[in-house]
Amino acid sequence: MTEKPKVATASLAGCFGCHMTLLDIDDRILSLIDLIDFDKSPIDDIKELGDCTVGLIEGGVSNSENLETLREFRRKCTILVSMGDCATSGGIPAMRNTVPLKECLEEAYLNGPSVVDGVIPNDPDLPSILDRVYPCHEVVKIDYHLPGCPPSADSIWAVLNFLLSGEENLELPYELIKYD
Amino acid sequence: MALELRNQAVNVNEIVSNHGTERHHLMNIVRDAQDAFGCVSGDTAKAIADAMGIHMVEVEGVVSYYHFLTRKPSGKVTIYLSKGAAPSINGVRELTSVLEEVTGSKFRKSGADDAVGLEWTSCIGMSDQEPAALVDGVVITNIDADKAGSLVAHLVNGGDPKEFSTETGDGKNSSDRIHAMVNNNIRKKGEIIFGDRIVGDAIRKLVAMEPSAVLDEVKNSNLRGRGGAGFPCGLKWDFCLKNEAANRYIVCNADEGEPGTFKDRVLLTEQPELVFEGMAVAGYVLNAEEGIMYLRAEYEYLYEYLLNVLNKMREANLLGCNIAGMDGFNFDIKIQLGAGAYVCGEETALLESTEGKRGEPRDRPPFPVSNGYMGEPTAINNVETLSAAARIIEKGADWFKSFGTEKSAGTKVLSVSGDVERPGVYEVPFGITLAELLREAGGENAKAMTVGGPSGKIVSSADFGRRIAFEDMATGGSMVVFGPDSDILQIANDYMEFFIEESCGRCTPCRVGTTLLTRHLEKIRAGRGTKSDINYMINLGKVITGMSRCGLGLTASNPVLSTIENFSELYDGLLTGEEFVPIHDMDLAVRIGREIANFN
Numbered sequence: 076m077t078e079k080p081k082v083a084t085a086s087l088a089g090c091f092g093c094h095m096t097l098l099d100i101d102d103r104i105l106s107l108i109d110l111i112d113f114d115k116s117p118i119d120d121i122k123e124l125g126d127c128t129v130g131l132i133e134g135g136v137s138n139s140e141n142l143e144t145l146r147e148f149r150r151k152c153t154i155l156v157s158m159g160d161c162a163t164s165g166g167i168p169a170m171r172n173t174v175p176l177k178e179c180l181e182e183a184y185l186n187g188p189s190v191v192d193g194v195i196p197n198d199p200d201l202p203s204i205l206d207r208v209y210p211c212h213e214v215v216k217i218d219y220h221l222p223g224c225p226p227s228a229d230s231i232w233a234v235l236n237f238l239l240s241g242e243e244n245l246e247l248p249y250e251l252i253k254y255d
Numbered sequence: 256m257a258l259e260l261r262n263q264a265v266n267v268n269e270i271v272s273n274h275g276t277e278r279h280h281l282m283n284i285v286r287d288a289q290d291a292f293g294c295v296s297g298d299t300a301k302a303i304a305d306a307m308g309i310h311m312v313e314v315e316g317v318v319s320y321y322h323f324l325t326r327k328p329s330g331k332v333t334i335y336l337s338k339g340a341a342p343s344i345n346g347v348r349e350l351t352s353v354l355e356e357v358t359g360s361k362f363r364k365s366g367a368d369d370a371v372g373l374e375w376t377s378c379i380g381m382s383d384q385e386p387a388a389l390v391d392g393v394v395i396t397n398i399d400a401d402k403a404g405s406l407v408a409h410l411v412n413g414g415d416p417k418e419f420s421t422e423t424g425d426g427k428n429s430s431d432r433i434h435a436m437v438n439n440n441i442r443k444k445g446e447i448i449f450g451d452r453i454v455g456d457a458i459r460k461l462v463a464m465e466p467s468a469v470l471d472e473v474k475n476s477n478l479r480g481r482g483g484a485g486f487p488c489g490l491k492w493d494f495c496l497k498n499e500a501a502n503r504y505i506v507c508n509a510d511e512g513e514p515g516t517f518k519d520r521v522l523l524t525e526q527p528e529l530v531f532e533g534m535a536v537a538g539y540v541l542n543a544e545e546g547i548m549y550l551r552a553e554y555e556y557l558y559e560y561l562l563n564v565l566n567k568m569r570e571a572n573l574l575g576c577n578i579a580g581m582d583g584f585n586f587d588i589k590i591q592l593g594a595g596a597y598v599c600g601e602e603t604a605l606l607e608s609t610e611g612k613r614g615e616p617r618d619r620p621p622f623p624v625s626n627g628y629m630g631e632p633t634a635i636n637n638v639e640t641l642s643a644a645a646r647i648i649e650k651g652a653d654w655f656k657s658f659g660t661e662k663s664a665g666t667k668v669l670s671v672s673g674d675v676e677r678p679g680v681y682e683v684p685f686g687i688t689l690a691e692l693l694r695e696a697g698g699e700n701a702k703a704m705t706v707g708g709p710s711g712k713i714v715s716s717a718d719f720g721r722r723i724a725f726e727d728m729a730t731g732g733s734m735v736v737f738g739p740d741s742d743i744l745q746i747a748n749d750y751m752e753f754f755i756e757e758s759c760g761r762c763t764p765c766r767v768g769t770t771l772l773t774r775h776l777e778k779i780r781a782g783r784g785t786k787s788d789i790n791y792m793i794n795l796g797k798v799i800t801g802m803s804r805c806g807l808g809l810t811a812s813n814p815v816l817s818t819i820e821n822f823s824e825l826y827d828g829l830l831t832g833e834e835f836v837p838i839h840d841m842d843l844a845v846r847i848g849r850e851i852a853n854f855n
């Protein structure tokens with residue numbers, strides 16, 4: 076038996092909602108694991124990323140760790156997908172882009188009404204924060220964008236099936252990309 | 256403070272009662288408040304809202320929308336310097352540093368403490384005499400370092416901008432009521448718009464005809480709109496007429512916001528009666544009694560003059576009641592000033608603005624011909640279209656059609672600026688080639704030109720054999736010429752900045768897309784672009800074009816799309832061979848973050 080294609084996922088600056096929706100494919104997950112092996116992903120806790128066919132990215136790029144993870148995914152995945160609005164556009168975390176970083180940090184860690192003896196975190200063990208939050212495609216080449224906050228389980232399912240089928244043109248039916 | 260506030264409240268009440276408390280007066284009220292206080296602060300907005308019985312948010316919404324209305328003062332007096340392609344060619348960049356030096360202020364960062372504040376503004380309709388600026392509505396043209404110095408000295412000493420210079424321009428610019436240093440620069444007069452005529456001829460001819468015969472004449476003339484879109488004028492009037500209504504309105508679009516055009520300014524200076532007669536012609540056909548001219552704020556220096564022309568026409572019975580002795584032919588015109596917003600030239604945004612609101616485009620349909628000003632059927636036409644309509648009534652449709660080409664009857668008034676020896680206004684028959692125009696204007700060695708301003712196309716010399724006509728290159732008339740040394744992608748970049756500035760922000764593709772396109776263009780210009788960026792820009796351009804609500808978004812990608820089409824070699828020469836280069840320098844993003852958070 077040939078090896079099954081591998082799929083890895085990562086959550087960068089996101090809320091895990093996209094990953095929760097991935098699980099919402101319900102019992103189809105059983106057919107999915109017949110079809111693929113999961114590589115590094117928050118849902119299986121594998122730590123090392125191997126070579127994969129598909130990488131799904133939730134969330135935008137907000138700190139140096141996000142940046143490294145995303146670059147590594149790009150190196151190791153043949154097809155990289157921005158999943159959800161945070162990945163495709165920065166989403167909610169990118170709201171901080173309208174306020175200069177210094178003010179954001181000062182409000183959060185020094186001047187906020189609930190802060191006592193605040194300090195702006197600068198422990199070298201922590202990932203350092205970027206000046207702004209970036210959508211993934213401004214950092215690495217992204218092959219597909221799947222919009223939605225979160226995208227529906229059905230559309231994630233459809234996209235995975237398509238990508239694994241090796242077909243040429245993806246046309247999601249209207250119901251799967253309609254958001255109101 | 257309390258006293259100041261009370262004084263302000265008194266003044267505000269005065270301003271409001273000068274105009275009236277109906278909502279559509281709001282624009283005039285905030286304009287007056289801006290004049291009186293140098294800004295429309297929160298307190299002023301509140302006082303206006305109270306006096307008018309509306310919510311303060313409505314007032315602030317209007318104030319925040321327009322360029323010349325501000326919530327904070329920008330200097331005790333502000334110089335609004337015009338920026339764009341023509342100003343750049345004429346040295347506005349060098350002037351910028353001179354002005355910052357002599358004023359000690361900074362562009363965009365001026366505040367109440369600055370004696371003379373500095374602000375940018377989009378093209379003020381003076382491309383043939385740039386660099387140019389507005390100070391309290393007064394136009395200052397051909398500014399060099401010396402003039403900048405003496406202007407600032409004059410203003411710092413508390414001088415009235417009106418008294419800065421005794422220099423006056425040609426033609427009626429030197430008349431008492433205009434008295435501006437603006438020049439008409441009429442380089443070529445055609446028969447139709449700048450032909451000799453006697454004031455009132457069109458109206459006298461009009462009243463001898465049945466309204467339906469007048470409409471037929473306009474239809475037969477094949478006159479098409481001169482504002483850019485080229486819709487047949489007679490057909491528009493016919494649609495408007497077919498909508499049953501107690502009231503219809505005639506609106507003259509004198510917003511002339513397309514960078515590089517200034518021909519309406521010259522028409523309004525030299526031939527205002529012709530324009531007003533054109534409005535009366537429309538009024539006669541459509542049985543409308545009220546006409547409104549929407550005059551861009553940048554042309555406020557013509558306001559009093561135009562009001563006076565209207566008065567004289569009333570005295571001559573060319574406007575008002577029983578015009579030209581004809582019982583029941585009543586038509587009068589008022590002028591609505593804008594407050595600085597390019598998109599207000601779009602017909603539905605113009606109507607919103609005239610109703611005293613934020614000038615955001617409406618959904619179309621319904622079109623103004625059925626639901627226009629105050630919801631009534633309204634015919635909106637460009638200054639030049641209306642002037643041509645008046646001439647058609649004077650001289651007949653056949654005479655009109657004897658100029659131009661089969662599909663583009665008549666003449667077109669072009670505004671020519673940039674790298675030419677004779678910048679100014681040219682009235683030419685439709686069908687002339689760009690090369691012929693360049694020869695007349697003294698720009699034969701041009702390597703590119705803009706046909707129709709930023710919303711039109713940037714074409715290379717390969718296209719100079721093409722014709723100015725609806726069947727080939729349609730244009731509202733903005734022709735900016737670029738000499739052999741010009742940096743075409745810099746110009747495209749400047750044009751994109753214009754759209755970023757002027758997008759009303761309602762549609763995401765237009766608001767966000769214009770910025771994205773610009774950032775990619777900048778990336779390419781910095782030598783970091785890839786082939787995939789070009790494809791991305793083409794696709795994004797299509798999204799912006801197809802998904803925007805009004806004509807601004809429809810055309811906002813043109814500077815990029817037309818240069819990709821016509822100057823592909825410029826792009827290709829700048830691309831790196833790599834497959835993907837991030838648009839940002841991510842190492843810098845990390846570094847900035849670490850510095851701000853004090854990481855070691």
Ligand SMILES: Cc1cc2nc3c(=O)[nH]c(=O)nc-3n(C[C@H](O)[C@H](O)[C@H](O)COP(=O)(O)O)c2cc1C
Binds near residue numbers: 479483508599601635
């Ligand atoms: C963003 C934008 C700006 C416009 N600015 C003007 C303008 O300044 N003057 C003008 O006559 N038409 C302008 N137009 C076109 C008007 O919407 C409208 O088509 C025109 O006034 C109709 O008159 P016409 O048929 O006589 O040309 C603009 C359109 C758009 C989309």
Ligand code: SF4
Binds near residue numbers: 088091094134160226
């Ligand atoms: S797109 Fe929505 S669901 Fe997904 S990570 Fe962002 S906020 Fe959460």
Ligand code: SF4
Binds near residue numbers: 808
């Ligand atoms: S296309 Fe642009 S200018 Fe027009 S309504 Fe939309 S956002 Fe406003």
